[in-house]
Amino acid sequence: MARSLDGLIMAPVADQAAGQVGTHTRFAYHEKDGEIWAEYAGGDIVRGHLVGTRKGDRLDFRYVQLGRDGTTSSGHCVSTVVELPDGRVRLAETWEWESRPGSGTSVVEQVTEHAR
Incomplete structure (x- = not known):
């Protein structure tokens, strides 16, 4: 299993459609005893929260957000946790909106201190 997400700052590697998370969005992750949660904001997102579970390298969570x-x-998201060769963490995500039509895939990666 890849290392804990607790305390990591993550960001999407590419922009999604307008009104969704993008490269200016930052996620602050927390993890304890198989539970995960995060707060996020930036770009088109004023405030967002996600909460769910981790089993091995699989995350399963729901998210809710307020747009600008x-x-x-x-919506709902299932992610796979991958440790990159440089030691950072990547999440390969498959998501679907529950409050509106739409679904897709995205990638978020750990942001290093100088890139925040």
Whole structure:
């Protein structure tokens, strides 16, 4: 199993559609005893939260967010945790909106101190 996500700052490697997370969004992850949660904000997102579980290298969580346009959205995501050769963590995500149509894949990676 890859190392703990607790205390890691993560960011998407590419922008999604407008009103969604993007390269300016930062996720602050927490992990304890198989539980994961994070707060996120930046870009088109004013505030977001995710909560779920981790079993091995698989995350399963729900997310809810407030966009800069005043809309709220929620969805479900399953991610695979991968440790990169340089020691950073990557999450390969498959997500789907539950509050509106749409689904997709994305990648978020650990942000190093100088890239925050």
